[in-house]
Amino acid sequence: MDVTPEADSAGSAGTTGAAAITLDQVRKQYPDGTVAVGELSLEVKAGELVVLIGPSGCGKSTVLRMVNRLIEPTAGRILLGDEDVTRVDPVRLRRRIGYVIQNVGLFPHQTIATNVGTVPRLLGWPKARTARRADELLELVGLDPATFGPRYPHELSGGQRQRVGVARALAADPVVLLMDEPFSAVDPIARARLQEEFLRLQAEVRKTTVLVTHDLDEAVRLGDRIVVLSQGGRLEQYASPATLLGEPASAFVREFVGADRAIRRLAVTPVTRDLLRPLPADPGETAGLPTVPLGSSLYDALAVLLRTNSDDARVTDEGGEPVGTVSRHRILSIDYPADPVGG
Numbered sequence: 001m002d003v004t005p006e007a008d009s010a011g012s013a014g015t016t017g018a019a020a021i022t023l024d025q026v027r028k029q030y031p032d033g034t035v036a037v038g039e040l041s042l043e044v045k046a047g048e049l050v051v052l053i054g055p056s057g058c059g060k061s062t063v064l065r066m067v068n069r070l071i072e073p074t075a076g077r078i079l080l081g082d083e084d085v086t087r088v089d090p091v092r093l094r095r096r097i098g099y100v101i102q103n104v105g106l107f108p109h110q111t112i113a114t115n116v117g118t119v120p121r122l123l124g125w126p127k128a129r130t131a132r133r134a135d136e137l138l139e140l141v142g143l144d145p146a147t148f149g150p151r152y153p154h155e156l157s158g159g160q161r162q163r164v165g166v167a168r169a170l171a172a173d174p175v176v177l178l179m180d181e182p183f184s185a186v187d188p189i190a191r192a193r194l195q196e197e198f199l200r201l202q203a204e205v206r207k208t209t210v211l212v213t214h215d216l217d218e219a220v221r222l223g224d225r226i227v228v229l230s231q232g233g234r235l236e237q238y239a240s241p242a243t244l245l246g247e248p249a250s251a252f253v254r255e256f257v258g259a260d261r262a263i264r265r266l267a268v269t270p271v272t273r274d275l276l277r278p279l280p281a282d283p284g285e286t287a288g289l290p291t292v293p294l295g296s297s298l299y300d301a302l303a304v305l306l307r308t309n310s311d312d313a314r315v316t317d318e319g320g321e322p323v324g325t326v327s328r329h330r331i332l333s334i335d336y337p338a339d340p341v342g343g
């Protein structure tokens with residue numbers, strides 16, 4: 001029987017603690033003279049999911065790896081909460097930071113349950129508590145612990161292994177989660193599912209997360225805010241997905257977010273009351289229309305209209321009451337904020 005007090009077992013997922021991350025004039029120059037990151041300052045709020053994106057070689061992974069000190073910065077400060085990470089023993093630091101990489105790096109000769117329990121074991125948790133935590137985390141990422149816990153990594157699909165990677169990173173309830181291209185090794189369908197599951201998971205555990213990706217759609221889907229970097233870790237823009245797509249801050253960002261941004265914008269712009277026409281006096285007139293809840297994306301609203309071959313949809317509030325109608329024409333003629341960089 002496990003008689004260890006469970007000080008940090010509050011909540012099924014263990015949601016204790018999430019620290020803000022501050023980069024203060026951080027620089028990384030390699031010995032051969034390459035400046036991977038020139039001078040970068042930015043802040044990630046506690047509980048926020050920030051995505052780093054930019055062309056190959058712009059310094060995304062370097063930024064991420066400086067936070068857990070797999071790479072030492074040449075200058076500047078990195079804080080977790082108010083603690084300077086360069087003053088913490090790197091091994092202890094890494095036990096407080098979850099790290100998920102492409103292809104996961106699970107230990108091939110250990111079971112899934114043992115893999116997930118890696119950090120708790122290193123932290124000296126008693127066996128029974130580590131085992132319970134591994135089960136809890138597997139459950140959290142949608143893998144039945146009885147089925148998958150005893151298996152070995154090669155007995156799982158790529159997507160399942162990726163979930164195990166996330167479970168392992170969360171096992172000791174880290175204050176920060178770093179993810180380097182976590183979903184890029186799987187096919188597009190598995191990837192979309194993993195992204196969706198990750199959003200659900202993140203809503204539950206609310207870890208401060210920094211995620212590196214090459215994929216703008218992934219960035220827009222997952223990020224509370226997105227950092228666009230250009231060569232040398234230069235900060236081009238740090239903004240919400242809607243602002244990034246609607247108001248690119250430079251020609252570089254404009255080109256980077258590219259021609260599909262009209263469609264992407266629909267995906268990040270919600271149906272709001274100012275888009276609605278009032279309900280007709282006779283509510284019966286809207287009876288046959290498809291229904292769209294307030295706050296759903298314009299993209300989803302448009303999809304419903306196209307699927308049902310309707311010109312209008314009835315829009316409902318949180319209580320399910322109809323509050324107006326929105327038309328296909330209105331959605332397609334939305335006046336976005338003026339683009340500051342022409343065209």
Ligand SMILES: Nc1ncnc2c1ncn2[C@@H]1O[C@H](COP(=O)(O)OP(=O)(O)OP(=O)(O)O)[C@@H](O)[C@H]1O
Pocket residue numbers: 030031032034035036054055056057058059060061062063214
């Ligand atoms: N050990 C090293 N010595 C010299 N230059 C390096 C070293 N490691 C990385 N670099 C350089 O630093 C720059 C940033 O690399 P980094 O891996 O952070 O880029 P990235 O944006 O993550 O790239 P990708 O998207 O291709 O993974 C690149 O120009 C890279 O060649």
